[in-house]
Amino acid sequence: MPPILQGIITIIIGVGGCVGYFYAANLFLDKVLFPARGPNAGRNINRANIVRPWVFLFPAVFALGLYLVYPVIGSFIRSMYDRSGDEFVGAGNYIRLFNNPDFRQAFLNNILWALVVPAVTTFMGLLIAQLTDRLKWGNIAKSIIFMPMAISFVGASLIWKFVYAQDPDLGIINAIRTSFGGEALDPLQIPFWNNFLLMVILIWIQTGFAMVILSAALRGVPEETIEAAIIDGANSFQVFFKIKVPQIIGTIVVVWTTITILVLKVFDIVYTMTGGNYGTEILPSFMMDFMFRDDGQATAVAFVIMLVVLPVMIWNIVQARKEMR
Amino acid sequence: MKKFYLASAAALAISATGALADGHVEHIFPVGEGAFNWDSYTAYADAFDLTGQELTITGPWTGADAELVNAVIDYFESATGASVQYSGSDNFEQDIVIATQAGSAPNIAVFPQPGLMTDLAARGALTPLAPETADWIRANYAAGDSWVSLGTAAGADGEEGLFGFFYKVDLKSLVWYSPEAFEEAGYDVPETMEELLALNDQIVADGETPWCIGLGSGGATGWPATDWVEDLMLRTQSPDVYDAWVSNEMPFNSPEVINAIETFGTFARNGDYVNGGVEAVAATDFRESPLGLFTFPAECYMHRQASFIPTFFPEDADSDFFYFPAFESEDLGSPVLGAGTLFGITQDSDAAQAFMAFLQTEISHEIWMAQSGFLTPHTGVNSELFASDTLRQMNDILLGATTFRFDASDLMPSEIGQGIFWSGMVDYVGGEDAASVAGRIQDRWAEIQ
Numbered sequence: 197m198p199p200i201l202q203g204i205i206t207i208i209i210g211v212g213g214c215v216g217y218f219y220a221a222n223l224f225l226d227k228v229l230f231p232a233r234g235p236n237a238g239r240n241i242n243r244a245n246i247v248r249p250w251v252f253l254f255p256a257v258f259a260l261g262l263y264l265v266y267p268v269i270g271s272f273i274r275s276m277y278d279r280s281g282d283e284f285v286g287a288g289n290y291i292r293l294f295n296n297p298d299f300r301q302a303f304l305n306n307i308l309w310a311l312v313v314p315a316v317t318t319f320m321g322l323l324i325a326q327l328t329d330r331l332k333w334g335n336i337a338k339s340i341i342f343m344p345m346a347i348s349f350v351g352a353s354l355i356w357k358f359v360y361a362q363d364p365d366l367g368i369i370n371a372i373r374t375s376f377g378g379e380a381l382d383p384l385q386i387p388f389w390n391n392f393l394l395m396v397i398l399i400w401i402q403t404g405f406a407m408v409i410l411s412a413a414l415r416g417v418p419e420e421t422i423e424a425a426i427i428d429g430a431n432s433f434q435v436f437f438k439i440k441v442p443q444i445i446g447t448i449v450v451v452w453t454t455i456t457i458l459v460l461k462v463f464d465i466v467y468t469m470t471g472g473n474y475g476t477e478i479l480p481s482f483m484m485d486f487m488f489r490d491d492g493q494a495t496a497v498a499f500v501i502m503l504v505v506l507p508v509m510i511w512n513i514v515q516a517r518k519e520m521r
Numbered sequence: 522m523k524k525f526y527l528a529s530a531a532a533l534a535i536s537a538t539g540a541l542a543d544g545h546v547e548h549i550f551p552v553g554e555g556a557f558n559w560d561s562y563t564a565y566a567d568a569f570d571l572t573g574q575e576l577t578i579t580g581p582w583t584g585a586d587a588e589l590v591n592a593v594i595d596y597f598e599s600a601t602g603a604s605v606q607y608s609g610s611d612n613f614e615q616d617i618v619i620a621t622q623a624g625s626a627p628n629i630a631v632f633p634q635p636g637l638m639t640d641l642a643a644r645g646a647l648t649p650l651a652p653e654t655a656d657w658i659r660a661n662y663a664a665g666d667s668w669v670s671l672g673t674a675a676g677a678d679g680e681e682g683l684f685g686f687f688y689k690v691d692l693k694s695l696v697w698y699s700p701e702a703f704e705e706a707g708y709d710v711p712e713t714m715e716e717l718l719a720l721n722d723q724i725v726a727d728g729e730t731p732w733c734i735g736l737g738s739g740g741a742t743g744w745p746a747t748d749w750v751e752d753l754m755l756r757t758q759s760p761d762v763y764d765a766w767v768s769n770e771m772p773f774n775s776p777e778v779i780n781a782i783e784t785f786g787t788f789a790r791n792g793d794y795v796n797g798g799v800e801a802v803a804a805t806d807f808r809e810s811p812l813g814l815f816t817f818p819a820e821c822y823m824h825r826q827a828s829f830i831p832t833f834f835p836e837d838a839d840s841d842f843f844y845f846p847a848f849e850s851e852d853l854g855s856p857v858l859g860a861g862t863l864f865g866i867t868q869d870s871d872a873a874q875a876f877m878a879f880l881q882t883e884i885s886h887e888i889w890m891a892q893s894g895f896l897t898p899h900t901g902v903n904s905e906l907f908a909s910d911t912l913r914q915m916n917d918i919l920l921g922a923t924t925f926r927f928d929a930s931d932l933m934p935s936e937i938g939q940g941i942f943w944s945g946m947v948d949y950v951g952g953e954d955a956a957s958v959a960g961r962i963q964d965r966w967a968e969i970q
Contacts, residue, residue, distance in 0.1 A: 279969070280644065292968065362797065362800065362801060362804055381800060382800045382801070382803075382804045384804070385800055385803065385804065385951060467739070467740050468739060470742075471738075471739055471740045471741070471742040471743075471944075472740075472944065473742055473743070473803070473944055473947045473948070473951075474803075474947070474951065484740070485936070485940050485941075486936070487615070488614065488615045488618045488619075489934075489935050489936045489940070490936060490969065
C-alpha cells in the first residue's frame with residue numbers, strides 16, 4: 197500500500213473512530229443504560245449526565261495512563277532490580293548512587309545548572325525586552341537575539357566549540373588572551389568554571405524565548421498604572437521594578453520554571469562539548485554511562501531526575517493556571 | 522492536486538524499480554577475473570541455494586565502510602539468490618541491545634568488540650555457531666586458538682559456546698610518521714623502545730616536538746589513551762599478566778598497571794613531548810591529531826594509532842608507519858595489540874547459517890582486501906590482492922606477531938572498558954595521580970562483580 201494511501205486511511209480510521217466512539221457511547225448511555233423513559237426517566241437523565249463526562253474523558257485518561265503513568269511506575273519497579281533485571285535489590289541502586297562520588301558531582305552540577313541558567317536567562321530576557329521596547333530598531337535587535345532558538349543544541353555546541361577553541365587562530369577567548377601576551381589554554385578544562393562556560397551556551401539559546409514572552413507581558417501592563425506612577429513622580433527604575441514587574445510576576449515565574457524543566461533535561465550540550473569529562477558531568481549524561489549496561493542504575497538515575505523535576509513542574513502548572521484566570 | 526498524484530505515482534514507480542534492481546547485483550570485481558580465488562566462490566554458490574530468502578544484518582559500519590561491506594554482501598546475494606538488508610548505525614552498541622530485548626533483532630549482528638557479544642550471549646540473545654566452525658578457525662586463521670577463545674562466551678544456560686566469528690581485524694601497535702619529515706631531519710626509524718626514547722629526546726633537543734596525541738572523540742573521549750596503556754602493558758609485562766588484568770584477576774590498581782599508565786604519562790604528560798602541550802592531548806580530536814605530521818614545518822613527528830587512521834590523513838599525505846617497538850631489555854618478543862569485528866547470529870535462519878559459511882570462503886575476505894582498510898588472519902587468502910603495500914605490511918606484522926593480544930578495553934565489561942577507563946585516562950592526562958585513577962576504576966569494577 198502506498199504511504200499516501202496509508203496516511204489517508206489512518207486519518208479516516210482515526211477521526212471516524214473518535215466520532216464513532218463518542219456517538220456510540222452517547223447512544224448507549226441515553227438509549228440502553230439510562231433510557232429517558234418509563235418510571236425513572238428523570239433520575240435516569242441525571243445519572244446519564246453524571247456518567248457522561250467520564251465516558252468522554254476515558255480515551256484521553258487511558259492513553260495518558262498507558263504512556264505516562266504506567267512507564268513511571270514500571271521504571272520505579274525496574275529501578276529496584278539489579279543490572280539485568282533479574283534480582284530484587286530494593287533501594288540498593290539508590291544507595292549505590294549516593295555513595296558514588298561521580299553521581300554527587302553530577303547532582304551538584306545539575307543543581308548549579310538549575311539555579312544559574314533560568315535566573316540569568318529570565319533576567320537577560322526581561323532586561324532586553326524592556327530596553328528594546330521603545331527603540332526604533334528594537335524589533336531587529338529582538339529578531340537577532342531570538343535567532344539562536346532555531347539552532348539545535350548540538351549545532352549550538354559546535355559553534356561554541358570554536359569560541360572556546362584552544363587554538364588562538366580559532367578561539368576568541370584565546371585570541372584575546374594571546375594578544376595580551378598570555379598563554380593559550382583550553383577553557384573547557386578549567387575545573388568548576390568550565391560548567392559556567394557550558395551554561396553560557398544554553399543561556400544564549402534560551403534568552404530569545406524568555407525575551408519574547410516577557411516582552412508580550414510587558415506590553416500587557418495597563419498604561420494607566422504607568423502614567424499614574426509617573427505623575428506621582430516615580431523615576432523610570434521605580435516604574436520598572438515597582439509597577440511593571442509586580443504586574444507580570446506570574447509570567448516571569450512561568451518562564452523561569454519552563455526553562456528550569458528544560459535545564460534538567462539538557463544533555464547534548466555536555467555530551468558534545470566535554471563528554472562529561474573535566475568535572476562537567478550532569479545527571480542525564482551520567483545516566484548515559486549506565487544505559488544499556490546497568491539498567492537498574494540507569495533507571496534509578498532517571499527516577500532521581502524525575503523527582504527533581506516534579507516540584508518545579510507542579511509549581512509551573514499551578515502558576516500557568518493562575519495566569520489563565 | 523492531480524499533478525501531485527501523478528508525481529507521487531511516478532516516485533512510487535521509480536522506487537519499485539529500485540527494489541527490483543537489487544536482484545541483479547553489480548559486482549565490483551567481475552567474477553572470474555583477476556587473482557581472486559573464484560573457485561571458492563563457485564564452490565560456495567553450488568553448495569547453497571537460498572532463492573527468495575531474506576537476511577537482515579546490522580553493524581557499526583556506516584558511510585564508506587557500509588559501501589565496502591555491501592560490496593562483499595553482493596557476492597553472497599549472487600551466489601545464493603538470497604536478498605540481504607545491511608543497515609549500519611553509529612549507535613550500534615545501544616541499538617542492538619534494544620533490538621534484542623524488543624524481539625526485533627536482525628538475523629546477524631556485527632559486533633565491534635567481544636565484550637558486547639559476551640553480554641548478549643549471557644542474556645540468551647545469540648545462537649551458537651555451527652559446531653565445526655571452531656575447528657575451521659583453528660585450521661585457517663593465524664593464531665587460530667586465540668580467535669576461537671575470543672569468540673567464545675557463556676550462553677544463558679552457562680554453557681560455553683562459540684558465538685562470534687572474527688572477520689576484519691585492526692592492528693593497533695603502529696606508529697605513523699611522514700617519511701619526508703624524518704628524512705629532512707635525518708631521523709632513523711627506531712627498532713627498539715630504547716631507540717624510540719632516545720629519538721624522543723633527540724627531537725626535543727632539536728627544538729621540535731616528537732608526538733601528536735589526541736584523545737578527543739565526543740562521548741568516547743579518552744579511548745586512544747587506553748590503546749597506549751594496553752600496548753605499554755604488553756611491552757612491560759608478560760602476556761599472562763595482561764590476561765589477568767583483562768579478567769580482573771589482577772586488580773586494576775596493581776603496580777603493574779599503574780606502571781604502564783605512568784609510562785604512557787612519560788609521553789603524554791610531558792609538555793615538551795606533545796604537540797600543543799599537555800592540555801591539548803585531551804582536547805584534540807583523534808581524527809585531527811595526526812594532521813600535525815603533515816604540516817610544514819612539521820608540528821610533530823610521530824603518531825601512535827591503529828591501522829584505520831590513514832582514512833583521516835590529508836588526501837595528498839605521504840605517510841608510512843613502523844611497528845611500535847618493544848623494550849630490548851624486557852625480552853618480551855614482539856607483542857601486537859589488535860582488535861576486530863565479530864559476526865554473531867541474533868536470529869537464526871538458514872540464510873544466517875549460510876552467511877556464516879560464506880565468511881569462511883577466501884573470496885569473502887579478498888573482495889574487501891582488494892579495496893581498503895581490511896586486514897585478516899585468514900592464511901588461505903592471496904596477499905597479492907591487498908590494495909596497497911601498507912596493508913600488506915600490516916598484515917605481515919599481524920601474522921608475524923610472537924604474542925597477539927586483543928584490545929583490553931574491548932574485553933572488559935563495557936562500564937569499565939567503554940566508560941570509566943576512558944574518562945579515567947582523561948583525568949590522568951589532566952593531572953590526576955595514576956594510582957588514584959586506577960583505584961577509582963578498580964572500585965567501579967568491584968561494584969559490578
